[in-house]
Amino acid sequence: MTEAAAAELPQDDDIGELNAIVGFHIRLAHGACYRHFTETFADLELTQKQVSVLWLVDDHPGMSQIDVGTRLQMDRATTMTIVNRLQARGYMRREKSATDGRKQALFLTPEGLTILGHAKDAIREHEAWLKSRFTQKELDTLMELLARIHD
Amino acid sequence: MTEAAAAELPQDDDIGELNAIVGFHIRLAHGACYRHFTETFADLELTQKQVSVLWLVDDHPGMSQIDVGTRLQMDRATTMTIVNRLQARGYMRREKSATDGRKQALFLTPEGLTILGHAKDAIREHEAWLKSRFTQKELDTLMELLARIHD
DNA sequence: TATTGTTATACTCTATAACTATA
DNA sequence: TATAGTTATAGAGTATAACAATA
Numbered sequence: 001m002t003e004a005a006a007a008e009l010p011q012d013d014d015i016g017e018l019n020a021i022v023g024f025h026i027r028l029a030h031g032a033c034y035r036h037f038t039e040t041f042a043d044l045e046l047t048q049k050q051v052s053v054l055w056l057v058d059d060h061p062g063m064s065q066i067d068v069g070t071r072l073q074m075d076r077a078t079t080m081t082i083v084n085r086l087q088a089r090g091y092m093r094r095e096k097s098a099t100d101g102r103k104q105a106l107f108l109t110p111e112g113l114t115i116l117g118h119a120k121d122a123i124r125e126h127e128a129w130l131k132s133r134f135t136q137k138e139l140d141t142l143m144e145l146l147a148r149i150h151d
Numbered sequence: 152m153t154e155a156a157a158a159e160l161p162q163d164d165d166i167g168e169l170n171a172i173v174g175f176h177i178r179l180a181h182g183a184c185y186r187h188f189t190e191t192f193a194d195l196e197l198t199q200k201q202v203s204v205l206w207l208v209d210d211h212p213g214m215s216q217i218d219v220g221t222r223l224q225m226d227r228a229t230t231m232t233i234v235n236r237l238q239a240r241g242y243m244r245r246e247k248s249a250t251d252g253r254k255q256a257l258f259l260t261p262e263g264l265t266i267l268g269h270a271k272d273a274i275r276e277h278e279a280w281l282k283s284r285f286t287q288k289e290l291d292t293l294m295e296l297l298a299r300i301h302d
Numbered sequence: 303t304a305t306t307g308t309t310a311t312a313c314t315c316t317a318t319a320a321c322t323a324t325a
Numbered sequence: 326t327a328t329a330g331t332t333a334t335a336g337a338g339t340a341t342a343a344c345a346a347t348a
Contacts, residue, residue, distance in 0.1 A: 013221070014222070017206065018206055018210075022278060022282060023277060023278060025297040025298060026181055026297060027199055030180075031224050034339085047313095047314065048178055052175065052178075059166075064329075066330080074315090075317055076329070076330070077319095081314085081315080082314090100325075100328090101323075102323070102329040103328090104329080126174060130300065131173060133299045134299070141296070145296075147176060149184065150179035189316090189317090226340055228309090228340065228341080229339055230307095251348075252306095252346075253305060253347045254307080
């Protein structure tokens with residue numbers, strides 16, 4: 001790099017006015033998490049959303065797709081594609097709901113339970129990476145502030 | 152919903168153990184921002200990433216694609232697709248760099264400057280929505296904590 | 303050799319619209 | 326009428342791999 005260019009671009013990570021935009025920092029932080037998550041889960045071949053759905057359905061066996069979508073803040077159609085993928089891989093099954101014929105009841109298969117176990121191990125690793133830069137008090141603050149955005 | 156089902160699913164937004172995962176809150180907060188941003192920018196038909204690139208190139212005229220990618224934490228190929236789209240819409244142009252033949256120098260067109268002006272207005276609206284739930288001190292804290300994740 | 307841009311390719315998330323079945 | 330699931334479709338971001346041009 002020439003001296004003129006170096007003067008023009010003082011630091012490699014200088015983002016100028018964008019630095020004052022809150023939404024921009026949320027986006028960058030999310031991107032960093034996304035990339036680390038993808039690396040951590042490369043062997044399991046699971047995405048953040050897929051793990052969230054597996055975890056949630058394991059917590060609430062028999063829940064409907066619309067419920068999954070509501071809790072994870074996804075559209076019906078978006079939920080559909082994710083459940084389809086998990087079902088195609090043998091991790092989840094659909095059953096007609098006994099109480100409401102419009103709904104499908106979702107359950108993990110034994111294979112789904114196994115992969116969720118591995119996923120939770122990987123999540124612990126991923127969370128440790130994320131938490132390493134904060135004190136517990138800072139983590140509590142961060143989660144409380146983030147919750148105000150998505151609630 | 153039956154009483155049994157209501158007991159099974161106490162709250163529509165109960166996400167169980169997932170609530171303790173930091174990465175999950177980042178994802179949800181990002182999703183909420185993403186959706187509000189998309190609504191706010193529906194008329195302009197610009198995405199978060201597109202606005203970021205326009206803004207950054209306006210701040211640093213003549214910067215290269217690799218620089219854009221580094222600062223916004225994107226892959227070379229990812230940067231490529233976004234710049235292609237902005238160029239196809241007439242908002243940005245490429246010039247061969249005078250100092251390094253491998254690089255392209257990026258500039259906004261007059262149309263790009265105009266749309267960026269409108270985008271900055273929309274950003275103010277979006278940021279106001281985001282900031283409305285925080286005090287200034289909380290905002291400072293939030294941005295500082297988020298920066299520790301993406302730096 | 304390393305860097306930058308480019309092209310081709312692929313996958314996931316996201317959503318809208320329209321249709322079917324059920325409440 | 327409203328809700329839930331389904332299908333089709335499309336756009337955007339993300340990345341890897343391979344290649345060309347340049348440093």
